[in-house]
Amino acid sequence: MNETAPTRNGRPLSERVATRLLYPTSRPREKSLHDAVAGQIVLVTGASHGIGKASARKLGAAGAIMLLVARSAEDLEAVAADIRAAGGTAHTYPLDITDFDAVERLGRKLLDEHGHIDIVVNNAGKSIRRSIAQSYDRFHDYTRTMDVNYLGPVRLLLTLLPSMRERRSGHIVNISTWGLRIPPAPRWSAYYASKGAFDCWLRSVATEIGADNVTTTTIYMPLVHTRMSAPTDFSGVPGLTTAEAADLIGHAVTDRPHEITPWWTGPIQAFSDVARGSAHRFMARAFKRGKA
Template sequence: MNETPATNSGRSLAERLAIRLLYPTARPTEEALRAAVAGKVVLVTGASHGIGKASARKLAAAGAVVPLVARSRPELEQLAADIAADGGTAHAYTTDLTDLDAVDLLGRTLLAEYGHIDAVISNAGKSIRRPIAESYDRFHDFTRTIDINYLGPVRLLLTLLPHMRARKQGHIVNISTWGVLLPPSPRWSAYIASKAAFDVWLRSVAAEIACDDVTTTSIYMPLVHTRMSAPTDFSRTPGLTVDEASDLVSHAVTTKPRDIAPWWAIRVQAWSAVHRNQAQRILERRFRR
């Protein structure tokens, strides 16, 4: 799908109202973002497309030094060149986050070259929507999502965290999904389980690293229209553009809230926890043949 910044011009009035009422939106001022990141080293994973690409552009424009991480070398190098042409600083690091040895090497390389990492935007991810009946012979559906959505980010942070804690400075932004907060979603078992694993890991770690002034933000993103979401038909579902989603990343880096989520998601999570059996029955009725 088109990943260039979009406006409301192509949206219906109903969609604009739905996004305004139901989805989190925030755009820090240019001055606030620059004050937060100018001269800082802000690592962005999954930077070759979508939210990561748009976020890298905004962070670099605000004065951050941005290491760009993804598998796609041509796209990363082009992005780094575009950022440099606009007066920013970014460098490409082609890495497959499912290769854990390569991820460890990436972390050590970044520390050797920059001395430290001030912030990590953990954005790289993989989504799969598939009924379980179609996954019986596709165990790799689960291994590839857990590798990129959970194990890769953990491996990277295990390398970077000791240095953040020693410096008493650092911020980690996890691009999670609102699906982690909602009742279990049929057909999304591989994706949601892997995202939930990293979400719980990071929140557990956050309690331990807070004493060293290392902070975390979990962004429970609603639907964002990107090439990752394109295989599923979301044409009738209101969603954020990558530009709007990257505004949330900029907001996270600027104000460092513990989490960013749709206002109603926590309420639904609380209801489903109390009425777990009822929520499960609702889902079962929906998918009963």
């Protein structure tokens, strides 16, 4: 077979093979996922598109009671309709996660209406790829990414965590980025800073809430071909489909590992920690050549 010929999902075979090698995914058995989430109240942010939509449908099909959060009421209702048509249960809550007062109100409303939340999938995110030379007059790039990727999720969890700790039950799944496991790449300063802030916050909080049986899983997600990544030309770059990303979320809620990350990021992170100067020079040369 011609290795450049498209496969059934439209991607070349060579890209699919590279994806499998670089980003192997763990797909839980249907029974295991059902046993883990059936009857559980699961909140997914950014549920109207991409990874959030795929994971909400997957968890809803497994019997979870889905609470869907995103900005667009119409798009949320479409996802909820899919879940209900498949026999599941879904409730929609339109929200701009950068409106921190509204986020707090929603958290309290969810607890009032449902009593508790079992699982939170922190998926809503904003990505910006822009060089620092193009950012001098765009401070709002940094405030927007911090609001969506860091401060909004923190505001939500500050509202939900007391209930989880009191019940001594709960799980938080954070959709982070594999970019935090390698040397910082050029043009991603706004995105990496915001994702890194929440990553560090959650890792610190996890050391406190674990004693109350509230657990966390951080997924250092590789590239996923979604509308969020579409503005950057990743054509030909190995990446996951939204269904494959949803499989990782299924793994996270079923087995509850501390983290899920591509296998090769550990050695790269170790090297960059020991040889930070060399890693920096490599990234700087790549930027100069226009390949980063």
